[in-house]
Amino acid sequence: MNKTKSTFRIKLKTLRFRIFLALMLIGLFPGLALGAIFLASIRNRGIAQDVSGISTQAQLLNDEIISKGYLTDLKRDDVRRSLSAIGNVYSGRVMIMDTGLKIVYDTYEMYEGRTMVWENAVKALSGSTESFYDVNNHSVTVTLPIVDSASGEIMGVILITKSAELMERTLTYYHNTVIITIMAIFALVFYLALFLSRRFIMPVRKVKFGIEDMSKGIGPGVLNVPDVTETMEISRVFNHYNQQMKELSDSRQEFVSNVSHELKTPLTSMKVLSDSILSMGEDAPVEMYREFMTDIAGEIERETDIINDLLSLVRMDKKDSTLNITQININELIELIMKRLSPIAESQKVDLVLESFRPVIVELDEVKFSLAISNLIENGIKYNEEGGWVHVSINSDHRYCYIRVEDSGMGIPEEDIDHIFERFYRADKSHSREISGNGLGLAITMGAIRMHHGEIKVASTLGEGTTFDVRIPLNYIDEKEAAYD
Numbered sequence: 001m002n003k004t005k006s007t008f009r010i011k012l013k014t015l016r017f018r019i020f021l022a023l024m025l026i027g028l029f030p031g032l033a034l035g036a037i038f039l040a041s042i043r044n045r046g047i048a049q050d051v052s053g054i055s056t057q058a059q060l061l062n063d064e065i066i067s068k069g070y071l072t073d074l075k076r077d078d079v080r081r082s083l084s085a086i087g088n089v090y091s092g093r094v095m096i097m098d099t100g101l102k103i104v105y106d107t108y109e110m111y112e113g114r115t116m117v118w119e120n121a122v123k124a125l126s127g128s129t130e131s132f133y134d135v136n137n138h139s140v141t142v143t144l145p146i147v148d149s150a151s152g153e154i155m156g157v158i159l160i161t162k163s164a165e166l167m168e169r170t171l172t173y174y175h176n177t178v179i180i181t182i183m184a185i186f187a188l189v190f191y192l193a194l195f196l197s198r199r200f201i202m203p204v205r206k207v208k209f210g211i212e213d214m215s216k217g218i219g220p221g222v223l224n225v226p227d228v229t230e231t232m233e234i235s236r237v238f239n240h241y242n243q244q245m246k247e248l249s250d251s252r253q254e255f256v257s258n259v260s261h262e263l264k265t266p267l268t269s270m271k272v273l274s275d276s277i278l279s280m281g282e283d284a285p286v287e288m289y290r291e292f293m294t295d296i297a298g299e300i301e302r303e304t305d306i307i308n309d310l311l312s313l314v315r316m317d318k319k320d321s322t323l324n325i326t327q328i329n330i331n332e333l334i335e336l337i338m339k340r341l342s343p344i345a346e347s348q349k350v351d352l353v354l355e356s357f358r359p360v361i362v363e364l365d366e367v368k369f370s371l372a373i374s375n376l377i378e379n380g381i382k383y384n385e386e387g388g389w390v391h392v393s394i395n396s397d398h399r400y401c402y403i404r405v406e407d408s409g410m411g412i413p414e415e416d417i418d419h420i421f422e423r424f425y426r427a428d429k430s431h432s433r434e435i436s437g438n439g440l441g442l443a444i445t446m447g448a449i450r451m452h453h454g455e456i457k458v459a460s461t462l463g464e465g466t467t468f469d470v471r472i473p474l475n476y477i478d479e480k481e482a483a484y485d
C-alpha cells in the first residue's frame with residue numbers, strides 16, 4: 001500500500017507527468033471554454049428569438065385590443081375567445097392589467113381581479129417593454145404597455161408567458177453534442193499528450209541511459225545526446241567533468257604506484273643489506289656489521305622521511321583540514337628556520353642571507369607555513385654548489401606578505417619547471433640521483449601556501465640559480481566563515 005503511494009508520488013514528480021499535465025490543460029481548456037460559450041450563446045439566442053416573436057404578437061394584440069376597445073368589454077365571451085385564441089397561437093398565457101395593475105384578463109382565469117405589483121409591469125406602465133426568463137419553469141415572459149396609438153396614452157399592461165420547452169430541448173441536444181465532442185477531444189488530447197510527453201522526455205532519458213552505460217563501461221565512453229540544445233550542453237559539461245574525474249583517478253593511481261615504489265626502495269635496500277650480511281655467517285667482521293647496520297639505519301631514516309612527508313601531504317589535501325591560525329612575526333619565523341638549516345648550509349659551504357625590509361605580522365598556521373618555507377630554503381642549499389648562496393627576503397604591502405627565496409644553484413631545466421610541484425617529481429634525474437630527496441617537498445610547499453590562500457611562482461636559469469616568490473595575505477581568509485556571512 002505504502003509502496004503504491006510512494007510510486008504514485010514519484011510519478012507525480014516526474015517531468016513527463018508535468019509535461020503531460022500541461023499539454024492536457026492546454027488542449028482541454030479552450031475546448032471546455034468554447035463549449036460553455038457556445039451553449040450560453042445558444043440559450044441567449046433562443047431567448048432573444050422567443051422574446052422577439054412574443055413582442056411581435058403582443059404588438060398585434062395591443063392593436064386589436066385598442067382598435068376593438070376590448071379593455072372596456074373584457075367580460076364579453078367573444079372578446080375572451082379572441083384573446084384566448086391569441087394565447088393558443090403560441091401555447092402561452094396572456095394576462096392584461098389595467099393602469100392600477102389589477103389583472104382584468106387571465107387566460108387561466110386564476111388571477112383575475114387581483115392586483116399584482118410586478119416589477120416589470122410597473123416598468124411597462126412607464127412605457128418600457130421587459131422580458132424575463134424563468135429558469136425553473138422554462139418559460140419566457142414579455143411585459144409591455146398597451147398604448148393607444150392615437151393619443152399615445154398607456155391604457156394598461158400585457159403579460160405574455162410562453163413555454164421555452166422547445167428551446168430547452170434544443171439546448172439539451174446541443175449540450176449533449178458538446179459533451180460528446182469534449183470527450184472525443186479529451187481522448188485525442190490524452191493520447192497526444194501521452195505521445196508528446198514521451199517524445200519531449202526522450203532526450204533526458206537518453207542522457208540517463210548514456211550515463212548509466214558509461215558507469216557500466218559500455219559504449220564510447222563519452223556522453224553524446226545532440227537531440228536538443230539543453231542535452232547538448234549537459235553532454236558537454238558532463239564530459240568535461242568526467243574527464244576531470246578521469247584525470248584525478250589517473251593521478252591518484254600514479255600517486256599510489258609512486259608511493260609504493262618509493263616505500264619499497266629503502267625496504268629492498270635493507271633486505272639486500274641484511275641478506276648479504278646474514279649470508280656471510282659468523283665469519284663477518286664486526287666492522288662490516290657496523291657498516292651494513294649504518295646503511296640500514298640510513299634507509300630507515302629515508303623511509304621515515306617519506307612517510308612523514310606523505311602524512312603532511314595527506315593532511316594538507318583534506319578539504320576540511322583545520323589550520324591553527326595565529327598572528328606570527330614572519331621575520332622571526334624565517335630567522336628561526338634559517339638558524340635550524342644553517343648546519344646543513346655550513347656543511348655544503350653555502351651562504352644563508354636574510355634581508356628584511358620591515359617587520360611583518362601575518363595570520364597563519366606556524367607549523368604548516370614553516371614546512372613550506374623550510375622546504376624552499378633547504379632546496380636552495382641542496383641544489384647548490386660549494387661557495388654558493390641562498391638569499392631570503394621579506395617584504396609587505398597593505399594586503400600581502402612577500403617572501404623571496406633566491407639561490408645561486410644549478411637551476412631547473414625548462415622542460416621540468418612546470419612539473420616540480422607534482423608529487424614525487426624530481427627534475428634533472430642525473431643530478432637528483434646524487435642529491436637526496438623524494439620529490440614531495442615542493443608539493444607540500446604548494447599545499448601549505450594554497451591553504452593560506454597564497455601563491456607561489458618560480459623562475460630559474462639553468463646553471464645560474466632559481467627564485468621562488470611566495471605571496472600570502474596578511475589576514476587569513478576563512479572561506480567557511482565567509483560562506484555563512
Ligand code: ADP
Binds near residue numbers: 407411427439
Ligand atoms: P626533492 O625531494 O627532490 O627536493 P622537491 O619537491 O623539493 O623534491 O623538488 C622537486 C624537484 O625540483 C627537485 O628534485 C629538483 O630537481 C627541483 N628543485 C627544487 N628546488 C630547486 C632549486 N632551488 N634549484 C634547483 N632545482 C630545484
